[in-house]
Amino acid sequence: MTTAVADLFTLPVVELARALVGCRLLVDGVGGTIVETEAYHAGDPASHSFAGPRPRTAAMFGAAGHAYVYRSYGLHWCMNVVGGAETAAAVLLRAIEPTDGMERMAARRGLDDPRLLCAGPGRLCQALGITGALDGAPLDAAPFALLPRTAAPAIVTGSRIGITKAMDEPWRFAVPGSRFLSRPMRIGRPAGG
């Protein structure tokens, strides 16, 4: 038995977020390799689950291995992978390197540049066709496919984006130097100033 993605869901959510970088996500065969994630959990003031269960966040309090999809700023959809050892934990998918169904993604996004297809949580949901209809859907069944890594990628850590609380927690993970990130990763301070 090789390592299945499901085996990762019981890890602490910060480790799950790290482990999902390099995995592949497809929706109806469209998607690519996850290159940027962030971890959230119920003890984290920046998390949607911090205030306790709500109608919108029900999926985050539900079973691991399912999607938590919510609307952001009234306009965009954002997708999380529910899982982690903590209560109501999930990993926000922030960027994907598109590999499968490029034409479908370009059509949905109204763009040509592969760099901009999935570079951001709202963008990747638009490109893969993820909406609130998939909130709570299991990731091991159609239309989803969440596939394990074939090799361990290089990964760097940083602060999460777009939050106003717990801003210093280093719970953002990304492939260093990837051209498909939502925003560049802040590299370590230059040696010698």
Next chain:
DNA sequence: CCGCTGATAATCT
């Protein structure tokens, strides 16, 4: 490259 700002709706005060 950078910063500013409007769009738009669920949630919270």
Next chain:
DNA sequence: GATTATCAGCGGA
């Protein structure tokens, strides 16, 4: 009424 796990378009450097 304010805030929010965002994005695109714009203008200036």
